[in-house]
Amino acid sequence: MLKPDPADPIVVTGMGVVSPLGVGVAVNWERLIAGRSGIVHNDRFDTSAYTATIAGLVPGKDKDEQGFDPLVAIDAKDIKKMDLFIQYGLVAAAEAIAQSGWNPVTEEEQRSTATIIGSGVGGSPVMAKAAQLIAEKGPRRLSPFTVPSFLANLAAGWISIRYGFKGPIGAPVTACAASAQAIGDGMRMIMTGEAEVAVVGGAEGSVDPISLGGFGASRALSTAYNDAPTKASRPFDAKRDGFVLSEGAAILVIEKLSHAKARGAVPLAILGGYGTSADAYHLTSGSPDGAGAQVAMRNALAMAGVAPAEIDYVNAHSTSTEVGDAAEIAGISAVFTGRGKDLAVSATKSATGHLLGAAGALAAIISIEAIRHATVPATLNLEEPDAAADVFDLVPNTAKPKALNHVLANAFGFGGVNASLVFSKI
Numbered sequence: 001m002l003k004p005d006p007a008d009p010i011v012v013t014g015m016g017v018v019s020p021l022g023v024g025v026a027v028n029w030e031r032l033i034a035g036r037s038g039i040v041h042n043d044r045f046d047t048s049a050y051t052a053t054i055a056g057l058v059p060g061k062d063k064d065e066q067g068f069d070p071l072v073a074i075d076a077k078d079i080k081k082m083d084l085f086i087q088y089g090l091v092a093a094a095e096a097i098a099q100s101g102w103n104p105v106t107e108e109e110q111r112s113t114a115t116i117i118g119s120g121v122g123g124s125p126v127m128a129k130a131a132q133l134i135a136e137k138g139p140r141r142l143s144p145f146t147v148p149s150f151l152a153n154l155a156a157g158w159i160s161i162r163y164g165f166k167g168p169i170g171a172p173v174t175a176c177a178a179s180a181q182a183i184g185d186g187m188r189m190i191m192t193g194e195a196e197v198a199v200v201g202g203a204e205g206s207v208d209p210i211s212l213g214g215f216g217a218s219r220a221l222s223t224a225y226n227d228a229p230t231k232a233s234r235p236f237d238a239k240r241d242g243f244v245l246s247e248g249a250a251i252l253v254i255e256k257l258s259h260a261k262a263r264g265a266v267p268l269a270i271l272g273g274y275g276t277s278a279d280a281y282h283l284t285s286g287s288p289d290g291a292g293a294q295v296a297m298r299n300a301l302a303m304a305g306v307a308p309a310e311i312d313y314v315n316a317h318s319t320s321t322e323v324g325d326a327a328e329i330a331g332i333s334a335v336f337t338g339r340g341k342d343l344a345v346s347a348t349k350s351a352t353g354h355l356l357g358a359a360g361a362l363a364a365i366i367s368i369e370a371i372r373h374a375t376v377p378a379t380l381n382l383e384e385p386d387a388a389a390d391v392f393d394l395v396p397n398t399a400k401p402k403a404l405n406h407v408l409a410n411a412f413g414f415g416g417v418n419a420s421l422v423f424s425k426i
Contacts, residue, residue, distance in 0.1 A: 001299070001302060001303055002188065002191050002192070002303070003191075003303050003305070004187075004191055004271075004272065004303070005256075006305065008256050008257050008258045009256070009257050009270045009271075009272060010187055010190055010191070010254055010255065010256055010257075010270070010271045010272075011254065011255065011256070011257050011260055011267035011268070011269065011270055011271065011426065012252050012253065012254055012267065012268045012269050012270075012271055012368060012423075013099070013100040013101070013102070013253050013254070013255060013260050013265040013266065013267055013268060014095075014096035014097055014098070014099040014100025014101075014102070014251075014252065014253035014268075015095070015096050015099060015250075015251070015252050015253075015268065015365045015368065016091070016092035016093055016094065016095030016096035016097075016099070016201075016249075016250070016251045016252075017092055017095070017248070017249070017250050017251075017362065017365055018058055018068060018088040018091050018092045018248045018249045018250075019038060019056075019058065019246075019248035019249075019250070019352050019355065019362060020038025020039065020040075020056035020057055020058055020059070020246050020247070020248065020352050020353060021036060021038040021351065021352060022038075022059060022064055022066040022067060023058075023066055023067060023068050023069075023091065023095075024066065024095060025095065025365060025369065027066045028365075028366075029366075029369045029373070031351075032348060032351055032352075032366065032377050032399075033373075033375060033377060033399045035351075035378060035380060035397065035398065035399070036351065037229070037230035037233070037350075037351050037380060038056045038057075038059075038246070038351060038352050038353065039054055039055070039056050039229040039230050039232055039233055039244050039246075039353050040054065040055070040056075040057055040229050041053060041054055041226075041229055042054055042055040042057065042207065042212070043057075044057060044207060044208075045208075045209060047212070050212055050213060050216055051216045051221065051223045052212060052215075052216050052221040052222060052223050052226065052242075052244075052245070053226045054222070054225065054226055054229040054232055054244060055207045055212070055244065055245050055246060055247075055353065056207075056233075056244055056245065056246025056247065056248075056352055056353030056354070056355070057207060057246075057247065058088065058247055058248050068087075068088070068091065069091075070087045070090075070091060072091060072094065073090045073091045073093070073094035074087060074090055074091075080143070080145065081145040081148060081149055082123075082145075082148075082149050082154065082158065083122075083123030083125055083126040083149045083150050083205055084123075084125060084205025084247065085119055085121075085122065085123060085155055085203040085204050085205035085206070085247075085249070086123070086149070086154055086155045086158050086203065086205075087205070088203050088204070088205055088247065088248055088249035088358075089117055089155035089156075089158070089159060089201075089202075089203030089249045089251065090155075090158055090159060090162065091249070092201065092203070092248075092249035092250060092251040093117075093159045093162075093163075093199060093201075093249075093251045095251075096199065096201075096251040096252055096253050097163060097199065097251075097253060099253075100197075100253035100265055101263070101264070101265050102197055102253055102255075102263075102265070104163075104164060104165070104197075107166075109196075110164050110165060110166040110167070111166045111167050112167055112195055112196035112197065113163075113165040113166070113167045113195060113196070113197045113198070113199065114165070114167040114168040114169065114170075114186055114189050114190075114194065114195035114197070114198040114199070114200075115156045115159050115160040115165045115167070115168075115169045115170075115198075115199050116156065116168070116169070116170045116171070116172070116182040116183075116185045116186045116189075116198060116199070116200045117153075117155045117156035117159060117171055117179075117182060117199075117200070117201055117202060117203060117251070118171055118172040118173065118174065118178030118179040118180075118181060118182035118201070118202040118203075118357050118358075118360075118361075119152040119155060119171060119173060119178055119202060119203055119204055119357040119358070120173065120174070120175045120176055120178050120202075120204060120206075120356040120357025120358075120413065121152070121204060121206040121211060121356060121357065122150055122151060122152030122154075122173070122206075123149055123150025123151070123152075123154075123205070124150070124206045124208050124210050124211055125205060125206065125208040126146060126149045126150040127150050127210070128208050128209050128210045130142055130146050130150075152171050152173045153169075153170070153171035155171070155203040155249075156169050156170065156171045157169070159199060159251075163199075165199065167189075167194070167195045167198075168189055168194055168195055170182070170185060172185065173357070174357075174413055174415070174417045174419075175356070175357065175413025175414040175415055175417060176317070176319075176354070176356050176357060176359050176360070176411060176412060176413035176414070177276070177360055177411045177412055177413040177417040177418060177419040178202050178356075178357035178358075178360065178413070179200075179201050179202025179203075179250060179357055179358050179359065179360040179361035179362075179364075179411070180276075180360025180361065180363070180364065180409070180410075180411035180419035180420070180421055181276060181360070181411075181417070181419050182200045182201060182202055182360075182361065183200045183201065183252065183254070183271070183274065183360070183361060183364060183421060184274035184275075184276060184419060184421065185200070186198030186199075186200035186254055187200075187254065187271055187274050188274075190254065190255065190256060196255060196256070196259055197253065197254070197255040197259065198253070198254050198255070199251060199252075199253055200251070200252050200253075200254060200361070201249065201250050201251035201252050201358070201361035201364075202249065202250060202251075202355075202357045202358035202359075202360065202361045202362075203248075203249035203251075203357070203358055204247050204248065204249070204355050204356045204357045204358040204359075205247050206245075206247060206356060207245055207246070207247050211245060212245055215243075215245060218284065219242070220242055220243060220284075220321060221242045221243060221244070221245060222240070222241050222242040222243060222244055222320065223241065223242065224239075224241045225241075229244075230380075230381075231381055232244050232320075232381075233319075233320045233349055233350045233351070233352075233353050233354075233380070233381065234320050234350060234380070234381035234382065234383075235316065235318035235319065235320045235325055235347030235349060235350050235379055235382075236318060236325055236329075236347060236379060236382055236385050236386050236389040236390075236394055237320075237381055237382050237383055237384055237385060237386075238383075238384035238385070238386065239383065239384060240320045240321070240322065240325070241320075242320060242321055243319035243320045243321055243349070243353070243354045244320070244349075244353035244354060245353065245354065245356075246349075246352055246353030246354050246355045246356075247355060247356075247358075248352075248355050248358050248362065249358050249361075250355075250358050250361035250362040250364070250365050251361065252361065252364060252365065254271055257270075267426050268368055268372065268426065269368040269371055269372065269423045269424065269425065269426055270423065270424040270425070270426055271421065271422075271423060272303070272304030272305070272306065272406075272422045272423065272424050273299075273300040273301060273302070273303035273304025273305075273306065273420075273421065273422035274299075274300055274303060274419070274420070274421055274422075275295065275296040275297060275298065275299025275300035275301070275302070275303065275418075275419070275420045276296055276299070276417070276418060276419045276420075277292045277293075277295035277296045277299070277417075277418045278292060278415075278416050278417060278418070279291065279292035279293075279416030279417075279418065280292070280416055281416050282416065283414060283415060283416075284414050285323050285324070285327070286323075286324060286327040286328070286412060286416065286418075287327060287416075288323075288326065288327055288330065289327070289330050289331070289334070290327045290328055290329070290330040290331020290332070290334065291331070292331075292412075292416055292418045293327065293328060293331035293332075293410065293412060293418045293420075294331045294334050294335050295418065296410070296418035296419055296420040297331065297332070297335045297408060297410070297420045298335060299420070300408065300420040300421060300422045301335075301408070301422060303422070304406070304422035304424065306406050306422055306424070308335055308336045308337070308339070309338075309339070310405065310406050311336065311343065311406050311407065311408050311422075312343070312344065312402065312403070312404045312405055312406055312407060313343075313344040313345070313346070313367070313370060313376050313402070313404050313407045313408075314332060314336075314343065314344070314345045314346075314392075314407070314408045314409075314410065315346065315347075315348060315363045315366055315367045315370070315407065315408070315409040315410065316328055316329075316332070316345055316346065316347045316410055317347075317349075317359070317360075317363070317410040317411050317412045318347040318349065319347075319349050319354045320347075320349065320350070320354075324412070325347075325386065325389070326386070326388065328410065328412070329345075329386070329388050329389045330388070332345060332392070333388070333391070339392070340391055340392065341391075341392065341393045342393070343392050343393065344376045344392070344393045344395055344400075344402060345389070345392040345393065345394060345395075346376060346377055346378060346379045346394060346395040347379045347394075348362075348363065348366050348377050348379075350378075350379050350380035350381055350382070351377075351378075351380050359411055360409070360411030360419060360421075363409040363410070363411060364409050364421055364423065366409075367407040367408075367409045367421075367423050368407075368423055370404055370407060371404045371405075371407055371423060371424070371425050374401055374402060374403050374404060375399055375400070375401055375402065376393075376395050376399060376400050376401075376402050376404070377395070377399050378395045378396065378397050378398050378399045378400075379394050379395055379396055379397070380397060381397070382394055382396040382397055404425065405424060405425050406422060406423070406424045406425075407422070407423050407424075408420060408421070408422050408423075409421045409422075409423070
């Protein structure tokens, strides 16, 4: 197994977030710890014919002073060339890159910078509108920017072009594990010497008729709380009835500690381990015993050189579906045998909903903030916890102070893809 050099670990030097809780890492952390929820009534389009009428929508400036404004990072003339997921990615990247202070000028610096931004769906809103336009007015009315605006790799493409990053570029499209795999891919590139710096993460903007209708048809979405949106996402709780579709982006800048120190950058946390695996079990459900998840978690721990007993907190992937929550807890229980309430396991999708392909990177940033602030974010709406999960400290409803040295973050997706990351205090 390829492993980082303990004497010169890979560190995170920049982070950026766009989520239903607002724009900016500080805003997201403050609201998350305060127990705020980003789940609202979905007013983006008419949902009267849909089973789920709620979503985790990124608020605009018209609704929240800490809301989304694409013009902070995108020229007005370019907005029409990109779907929402690209816009979200560019704004999150602007924050992360600014914090990192990385501004490659020489050709060598540019070629040593990788850009790996995952997306589970890409630009499905544009695709839905294009199909409707063809049906109503014919294909000649389509914009020449239609295809570039929805391709899943174009968040990475736009970021690369905007900042002149000429190193490896990629876009994992592995459902809800996409951005966690993007982080892992960037990590590997740094370890092999393909890149000195990697801008990694994920972007998703797919609260649209196709996604809402499709997930609704599969009965994966919460529908029992349409009249109480903030109560809908309830991982580990007996009254959960599905996940809440959400959107946003989360971007990190990673590099070796020596590289960061040489240019005066401030390391925020160590990215010590990454593990990924396939369940080879079912299209949409994980193995009930969490077998594939176990492999990903064990590999991440092994790469980081961290024993299960040393992990202080697990940011669970748990989305608020009965099958998914149970499989993950089974996997965590197997990996962390003998652990109990000393291990904090919380599910922050209870506050943000499920950002699909951007979820893993958001979990990564939340995990880093938890380490930096010595605070474990809560699992909201936890009233009747599952017995199998309740053996751990699920941090019900209220964040709690706790010194954290090592944290594990999970991200799992359709197709049986699993990804886990280990972060440590610097």
